[in-house]
Amino acid sequence: xxxxxxxxxxxxxxxxxxxxxxxxxxxxxxxxxxxxxxxxxxxxxxxxxxxxxxxxxxxxxxxxxxxxxxxxxxxxxxxxxxxxxxxxxxxxxxxxxxxxxxxxxxxxxxxxxxxxxxxxxxxxxxxxxxxxxxxxxxxxxxxxxxxxxxxxxxxxxxxxxxxxxxxxxxxxxxxxxxx
Numbered sequence: 001x002x003x004x005x006x007x008x009x010x011x012x013x014x015x016x017x018x019x020x021x022x023x024x025x026x027x028x029x030x031x032x033x034x035x036x037x038x039x040x041x042x043x044x045x046x047x048x049x050x051x052x053x054x055x056x057x058x059x060x061x062x063x064x065x066x067x068x069x070x071x072x073x074x075x076x077x078x079x080x081x082x083x084x085x086x087x088x089x090x091x092x093x094x095x096x097x098x099x100x101x102x103x104x105x106x107x108x109x110x111x112x113x114x115x116x117x118x119x120x121x122x123x124x125x126x127x128x129x130x131x132x133x134x135x136x137x138x139x140x141x142x143x144x145x146x147x148x149x150x151x152x153x154x155x156x157x158x159x160x161x162x163x164x165x166x167x168x169x170x171x172x173x174x175x176x177x178x179x
Contacts, residue, residue: 100112100113100172100173100174101162101170101171101172102119102170102171102172102173103168103169103170103171104119104120104121104168104169104171105121105167105168106121106123106124106125106167106168107120107121107122107123108120108121109121109133112171112173113157113173113174113175114175116151116155116157116175117134117135117149117157117159117173117175118133118134118135118136119132119133119134119159119171119173120132120133121133121169122138124166124167125164125165125166125169128142129141129142130142130161130164130169132147132159132161132169132171134147134149134159135149141161142161143161143162143163143164144160144161145160145161146158146159146160146161147159147160151175153178154177154178155175155176155177155178156175156176156178157173157174157175157176158172158173158174158175159171159172159173160172160173
């Protein structure tokens with residue numbers, strides 16, 4: 001067995017050549033590793049941004065759903081309150097109608113205009129007219145018709161049919177003193 005021994009000078013020259021050629025390769029390898037590291041860091045930062053955006057979107061969807069539910073509840077409450085108000089207004093109008101406005105039902109009579117007139121509805125209203133008895137005189141009238149009644153030379157009364165349907169007649173009756 002023969003051993004080949006290098007001379008110390010040969011070993012130095014080989015090392016010297018290796019280190020002279022190596023800085024270029026080390027720089028190239030370092031640049032590649034630096035690029036890969038930057039790419040990985042960029043991916044991680046992008047992933048964190050996307051994850052944060054997804055989390056924010058989920059939170060906004062939940063908030064949006066809560067707000068939609070609140071709006072639906074408020075709309076239902078508003079409709080219920082509007083219905084109650086309409087019911088109360090209708091009940092109030094039946095109890096206390098507008099001044100000089102009277103609601104008369106079929107076969108009902110009423111004393112109106114400060115006790116000066118007795119008005120009664122004879123039978124149920126038809127499609128075109130209604131039969132009204134005013135102080136004992138029967139008359140057939142339609143919506144918008146006015147009945148003028150002279151009680152005495154100084155007092156005249158007016159009865160105007162505002163509207164009617166199958167269940168009621170709405171009249172406006174008033175009396176005035178002549179001047």
